[in-house]
Amino acid sequence: MIGRYSQFTLRGLLFVLCFAAYGVRAEPYLAVQLGLKCGQCHVNPTGGGLRTTFGDIFAQTVLPAQHLDTPLDNWTGQLGQYLRAGGDLRFDASLTQAPNTRSVDQFASEQTRVYMEADLIPNRLLAYADEQIAPGGALNREAYLLYWSATHDWYLKAGQMYLPFGLRLQDQSAFILTATGINMTTPDSGVEFGWEHGHWDAQLAVSNGTAGGAVNSNGKQTSTQLIYVESVWRAGVAANFNAQSGGAKSAYGIFGGLRTGPISWLAQAEITNDQSIPNGQGNKQLATLLEANWLIARGNNLKITQEFLNPNRAVRGAEETRWSLVYELTPIQFAQIRTGFRWNDGIPQNDAQHQRLYFVELHGFF
Amino acid sequence: MQVGRYRFWGALVLLGCAAAAGCAGNGQGLDQNGQPISSGGTTGGTTNGPVTADFQSIQANVFTPICSVCHIGASAPEGLQLDAAHSYNLLVGVPSNEQPNLLRVKAGDPDNSYMVRKIEGPNFGISGMQMPLGEKPLSQATINAIRQWVTNGAPNAPAAAAAAGQMFAVQTTAPLDQATVKAPLARILVTFTQDVDASLVNDTTVALERIDPTSTATGSAQNMSAAARLAPGNPAVLMITPSAQLGPGVYRVMVRGAGGGALANMNATPLGANTSFEFTVEPAQ
Numbered sequence: 001m002i003g004r005y006s007q008f009t010l011r012g013l014l015f016v017l018c019f020a021a022y023g024v025r026a027e028p029y030l031a032v033q034l035g036l037k038c039g040q041c042h043v044n045p046t047g048g049g050l051r052t053t054f055g056d057i058f059a060q061t062v063l064p065a066q067h068l069d070t071p072l073d074n075w076t077g078q079l080g081q082y083l084r085a086g087g088d089l090r091f092d093a094s095l096t097q098a099p100n101t102r103s104v105d106q107f108a109s110e111q112t113r114v115y116m117e118a119d120l121i122p123n124r125l126l127a128y129a130d131e132q133i134a135p136g137g138a139l140n141r142e143a144y145l146l147y148w149s150a151t152h153d154w155y156l157k158a159g160q161m162y163l164p165f166g167l168r169l170q171d172q173s174a175f176i177l178t179a180t181g182i183n184m185t186t187p188d189s190g191v192e193f194g195w196e197h198g199h200w201d202a203q204l205a206v207s208n209g210t211a212g213g214a215v216n217s218n219g220k221q222t223s224t225q226l227i228y229v230e231s232v233w234r235a236g237v238a239a240n241f242n243a244q245s246g247g248a249k250s251a252y253g254i255f256g257g258l259r260t261g262p263i264s265w266l267a268q269a270e271i272t273n274d275q276s277i278p279n280g281q282g283n284k285q286l287a288t289l290l291e292a293n294w295l296i297a298r299g300n301n302l303k304i305t306q307e308f309l310n311p312n313r314a315v316r317g318a319e320e321t322r323w324s325l326v327y328e329l330t331p332i333q334f335a336q337i338r339t340g341f342r343w344n345d346g347i348p349q350n351d352a353q354h355q356r357l358y359f360v361e362l363h364g365f366f
Numbered sequence: 367m368q369v370g371r372y373r374f375w376g377a378l379v380l381l382g383c384a385a386a387a388g389c390a391g392n393g394q395g396l397d398q399n400g401q402p403i404s405s406g407g408t409t410g411g412t413t414n415g416p417v418t419a420d421f422q423s424i425q426a427n428v429f430t431p432i433c434s435v436c437h438i439g440a441s442a443p444e445g446l447q448l449d450a451a452h453s454y455n456l457l458v459g460v461p462s463n464e465q466p467n468l469l470r471v472k473a474g475d476p477d478n479s480y481m482v483r484k485i486e487g488p489n490f491g492i493s494g495m496q497m498p499l500g501e502k503p504l505s506q507a508t509i510n511a512i513r514q515w516v517t518n519g520a521p522n523a524p525a526a527a528a529a530a531g532q533m534f535a536v537q538t539t540a541p542l543d544q545a546t547v548k549a550p551l552a553r554i555l556v557t558f559t560q561d562v563d564a565s566l567v568n569d570t571t572v573a574l575e576r577i578d579p580t581s582t583a584t585g586s587a588q589n590m591s592a593a594a595r596l597a598p599g600n601p602a603v604l605m606i607t608p609s610a611q612l613g614p615g616v617y618r619v620m621v622r623g624a625g626g627g628a629l630a631n632m633n634a635t636p637l638g639a640n641t642s643f644e645f646t647v648e649p650a651q
Binding site: 104106108132135139185247311312315316317318319320321345346347348349350353 | 389390391392393394395396397400401402523624628630633634635636638639
């Protein structure tokens with residue numbers, strides 16, 4: 001018991017040491033690297049999806065190792081006076097290994113997504129859609145109306161959307177995203193109120209709590225987060241409470257980001273309590289993430305991630321870890337090559353918790 | 367120099383954090399799902415107090431310790447595996463082998479759930495013997511809890527939540543790959559880790575063929591007429607019903623998980639690769 005608490009305390013102290021010494025704040029590494037809020041590069045104030053004009057220009061001129069000059073102007077997503085578009089395509093080759101299991105190597109189209117924005121009232125009211133068109137049939141991820149106040153210090157969003165809770169990572173299998181169940185594969189229908197004031201950002205969302213599925217109870221899901229953003233650090237807290245008929249699930253997290261020279265750090269720690277699981281089994285989890293992004297040279301990023309999951313805080317010895325080493329090369333605008341491996345470790349009797357994943361991914365974006 | 371110092375401290379902090387970030391558990395005293403062996407948790411092998419009207423309790427107290435002694439693995443009676451990994455998807459919405467007009471568990475209707483009848487006894491219109499076979503019947507309190515769970519709609523909320531974080535994949539099949547079963551075989555089941563998009567279940571994604579195991583020629587397989595559909599109330603289960611019951615022979619089921627229109631879950635995530643399994647139907651004794 002003492003050991004577990006000591007470990008948790010140590011983990012908390014390390015988190016504080018990693019970030020509080022410099023101040024703190026959070027968001028995926030590009031935002032930390034630039035010292036900007038997510039909404040600077042994305043139409044969605046909480047990040048992800050269609051890039052803003054600033055985001056498009058950044059992605060073509062600053063992100064790649066080399067900008068190939070063309071007779072055309074830089075792509076800004078503008079299709080007309082009112083319409084903007086964008087997209088992401090991910091195709092990979094991977095090899096998955098696990099003990100006592102036949103290895104799987106495959107080519108796969110991981111994801112092709114297109115984004116559309118209609119500026120119905122410029123700078124005030126927009127309609128937005130994020131559609132996954134491959135693999136498989138078309139699938140709507142986000143579709144909402146967003147109303148900005150005249151001074152852009154608050155907004156109201158209504159429709160289907162990703163919920164605000166900590167770092168919005170690209171890797172949807174990260175422990176911190178699967179433990180809460182709040183990620184970019186589980187958008188939900190509801191409303192979100194956002195407040196942006198100086199260094200502060202806050203969101204409050206109320207949604208059905210069914211990850212976009214059919215409503216099966218009157219319970220609602222409430223998600224909220226508060227972030228403070230400085231130029232070299234950021235820190236935030238997040239909470240989620242989903243009151244469903246089978247039992248409520250709650251999650252609380254702290255997250256941050258820090259830039260130390262060429263290295264951008266991300267961290268998040270969260271606890272979840274799922275009362276829908278009976279008998280007190282497996283209902284309280286702890287998940288953490290620590291990630292370093294080393295900008296070796298322009299267009300060359302080395303990402304090292306350490307993750308930890310305690311799938312049941314009432315049980316000792318069931319912890320899982322995952323290390324990832326990913327090299328991201330953006331040789332020219334619109335194209336990125338990501339290669340790396342993920343190394344899982346868990347209890348000896350579960351082969352699936354000892355999976356090794358090696359992959360090369362082509363990421364096209366505009 | 368400034369950049370070099372940052373790199374040094376950055377690397378040092380990373381190493382410090384990583385070193386203390388925790389290790390994987392040793393798994394001592396746990397089952398393969400990380401649950402205490404002695405607690406009879408969600409997958410344990412011992413009982414855990416009074417059975418309550420939820421699937422996890424029923425699994426832990428009835429299916430795992432009592433039923434899965436026989437109903438497990440490739441030779442599970444009637445292809446019904448009742449270990450924790452398979453039981454739900456082979457019960458809910460799946461027609462009974464003994465009385466195909468009845469579902470093993472019909473959500474919301476315990477009276478017309480064949481599994482309930484089988485544990486209630488011979489006075490309830492069952493074929494074969496009361497379950498558990500050769501054991502004393504379940505207590506009335508346990509039967510009542512199971513009935514109540516069915517009445518409640520046979521939910522499996524924790525598994526559904528867990529499925530959201532799982533990769534979409536084939537979970538199991540009945541018959542299992544390379545299994546041998548007795549003729550005639552009326553139905554083949556393929557269960558998945560997540561619900562399947564019903565609009566993608568068709569002749570191009572699911573195929574049944576009879577093969578000649580002695581031949582390596584590609585044309586040695588014969589397509590079999592069969593209807594594929596998802597189990598009522600449990601869209602994680604694909605049921606393949608041949609037009610005629612399968613007689614002795616070797617058969618192969620193919621599920622297309624790649625390419626346009628591939629079988630996918632409700633989030634349009636396809637299986638990612640084609641899957642097939644073979645089984646042998648041998649003459650009845």
